[in-house]
Amino acid sequence: MNIFVCVKQVPDTETKITPTGDGSFIETASIKWIMNPYDEFAVEQALLIKQSNPAANVTVLRVGSVKDTEALRTAMAMGADDAALVEAADNLDSYSIAKALKGAIDKTGKKPDLILAGKQAIDDDALQVPQILAQMLNLPSVSVIVGFEQAGNNVKVKREVEGGALEVYELSTPCVLACNKGLNTPRYASLPGIMKAKKKPMAQYSLADVGVSDADRRVKYSGFRLPPEKPPGKKFDATDAAKQKDVVSQVVGLLRTEAKVI
């Protein structure tokens, strides 16, 4: 059984983001990279499946820069068997990333039985790659899964919808599943795991190797800017009963004209 897990490396949640001088991207030099937290659920699910099916092989895939391979090393330290990295700029669009992932899967020569990913990356929040990848591979796909069960050649997954209700899907494998928080509790990479990870194989490809070119780009970033700083809140004094009527109409007026929320 071949399980592929797609992971992305994203800035640590505590990182202070600064756009580059020309606004084309963000400063990456001083960023501490971590595995996208939603991808940790995908890695954990793959490892849980491997626990009950020791013959399973878990391959982690990533498209991005080679400066730091933190996410792949972490996944292998957690227990994944091997990894493949497609070297690319960190600001590719979802279509190019999905195409590169498909190319990387083809390159490994292994036929996928299951492809797992996080439901979204916490940096660009695009929520697109797993679905595009499924489309390219012509495979069934469910996103935002919070429950997983294997049923022979099929898998049964639960998906959270508005209001806390759950949808239950049964899919035939191979399929693409995008994982959400609540699916499992990701394990820590243990120290022996970190030592073992160093010896695990990591294939490296260029975008050309996996058949992706500039022409595949569907979205180009035109500029990065920090959101404007929030102005300080306004305080209204309504302790004097006689003035309360005026204060209320003043607040309502401002909510209408300035905040434009009513």
Next chain:
Amino acid sequence: MDFSLTPEQREIRELALKFAKNEMIPHAQEYDEAGKFPMEIFKKAWELGLINTCIPAEYGGSGFSSVDSIAISESLAYGCMGMNTSFMANDLALLPIVIGGSDAQKKKFLTPFTEEFRIASFCLTEPGNGSDAGGIKTQIKDGGDHWIINGEKMWITNAGHAHLFVVYGTIDPALKHKGISAIVVDPKSPGIELGKKEDKMGHRSSDTRGVRFNNVKVPKENMLGNPGDGWAIAMSTLDHSRPLVASSALGGAQRALDLSIQYAKERVQFGVPIAKHQAIQFMIAEMGMKVEAARLLTYKAGWLCDQGIRNTEIASYAKAFASDSCMQITTDAVQIYGGYGYSKEYPVEKLMRDAKLIQIYEGTSQIQRLVMARELIK
């Protein structure tokens, strides 16, 4: 010259820090207040390989260097200095076996610690002998086919939960240092009596007790080295363990610094965050300077140990400077937090209480200065 950690050391440090932030910090206050032993957290840390870092690879351990162990201990102390005392006590107790044990003793005593979660205690201090460790009164007598131990130990970390004791005693008090011997004792042996758990100012989650030995029989083969080798084993253990204790102070100091910076940016007085006031800036600058200097001394002491170079002098610098700095930094953190800092609702008062003990155990700050002077003036 290269000050950087290896990529592997950075990963180890990251893991330990992640563990500290997710598993220790959220529970530190609760365990402190209840004086509850962190059994589940200890076990979880063991499962990840963060405990017993001193056990060599040939006996099933991780074979970590002193610098590796410091990187781990610094991060765990960042989570809670009190819990880290319990964790570190395992290494302190196992180090004499690593240093002075035979191959058979290492297999017998160290390997089980790699196979299942176990706790150990280092029993050196006595009610009447702390700094003057050479004046140990606990007696180890030859009972023919076994040793007989009589005496009393004090401030023994982990004693209430230990699976193994390393006990220091004398075969003859007249021999002074030359009579001191180290022996591995099963805490379940008949004649061992545990005192009550001490109600301490800080490190309240760690279990600290007195231990009394009344005619305790111990197998002959449990003696580490020869009778009389104990003093050399204890001194060598301290050369290894002092950098580790320094790293605990370093982790606590780093946490106090991080919390101070965070609070100073949030707390507004006179219309600006207090971080904009020079009085606070100077305190934070002082903290940062001391944390960095303590870090350099601590890692250097560990690095020397790894190179096989005698580190007694530098290890004492590291232990005294890191613990004295931790005390100053945590005190200033309470000052920056003001009234809130004095309240148990905020984390810094605990740091201040915890810092105090590190100036006392494993050789007081004053004893460290005696060691330094002896090394410098000899």
